[in-house]
């Protein structure tokens with residue numbers, strides 16, 4: 001177990017600055033998930049923490065001491081890669097034992113550690129198999145087992161589930177939650193899958209173009225995104241965005257005139273907004289419903305996707321370039337060509353200024369209609 005602190009960490013490859021002054025304090029035992037679009041620097045950040053690469057600026061502290069001069073082994077980190085990187089000619093037992101044997105650990109201890117890890121991961125029956133005889137999920141477990149036996153203080157995982165099919169990903173997500181609970185170790189996990197981030201993290205770090213956009217618990221990131229990037233990156237389907245202008249500012253919120261011609265209310269703090277200000281309204285698909293609420297938008301339905309328990313209904317709203325999405329319950333809530341009224345409460349509306357910064361919302365945020 002370890003706490004980790006990044007102070008002004010930067011990384012430059014040739015002329016390209018990939019990470020810019022990253023500050024991040026991770027407490028002992030946290031499950032940190034780093035999310036962001038492809039190429040934003042997630043893997044680079046993880047490699048710097050692991051000690052596989054050196055930062056161009058700043059410091060990385062593990063348990064209060066700079067780790068810049070320490071090797072990965074001295075840092076007490078174990079890293080699991082997307083590719084698993086198992087030795088094909090060794091069986092599962094020897095793959096898992098490899099690191100300990102390299103460290104000249106007595107063979108009795110190696111056996112005990114491998115067997116305990118195999119039990120924890122439910123792969124005892126596979127110990128004599130070669131990697132090629134295993135499924136993707138089983139290989140992933142072996143790769144994790146190989147890291148666990150070394151009892152790392154810090155566990156680093158780089159997109160560990162991206163090679164697995166959808167069902168196995170869900171199963172392995174649950175396994176990671178359980179492992180984190182049982183190992184009680186600090187875990188830093190990189191993914192571009194925001195469902196993994198929402199379900200696994202104690203805190204999420206949203207990275208964009210080498211900069212931290214926001215750090216917070218999954219619900220903080222979902223309920224109070226700091227800016228348009230975070231708001232539209234986190235949430236599936238994505239938040240709907242509609243341009244508008246503030247018409248009036250009152251004690252209980254503001255009124256916004258939208259490009260569609262509709263006027264809607266948003267529970268945004270009065271001090272934040274002024275009449276005439278250009279804003280972007282954000283409403284999540286799950287906040288749009290057919291039950292009457294204070295705000296209404298009129299949508300011409302284009303595509304309806306069945307999800308089983310609900311439907312994603314995509315359609316056009318006058319003046320809005322992007323299709324708007326509503327998550328609607330029911331057997332068949334609409335079909336192509338229908339014009340439907342979508343309602344949402346002022347409390348579920350977000351507003352962003354022309355720089356993309358979120359305007360503070362009135363507290364408490366009530367549940368969406």
Ligand SMILES: Nc1ncnc2c1ncn2[C@@H]1O[C@H](COP(=O)(O)OP(=O)(O)OP(=O)(O)O)[C@@H](O)[C@H]1O
Nearest residue numbers: 013014018036037038039040041042043044045192
């Ligand atoms: N060793 C390297 N030399 C030069 N450029 C590099 C090196 N490693 C990474 N980069 C560049 O740094 C940027 C960030 O890469 P990184 O792999 O950290 O992104 P990522 O967020 O993990 O992306 P993905 O989700 O696609 O894996 C990319 O533009 C990449 O081309």
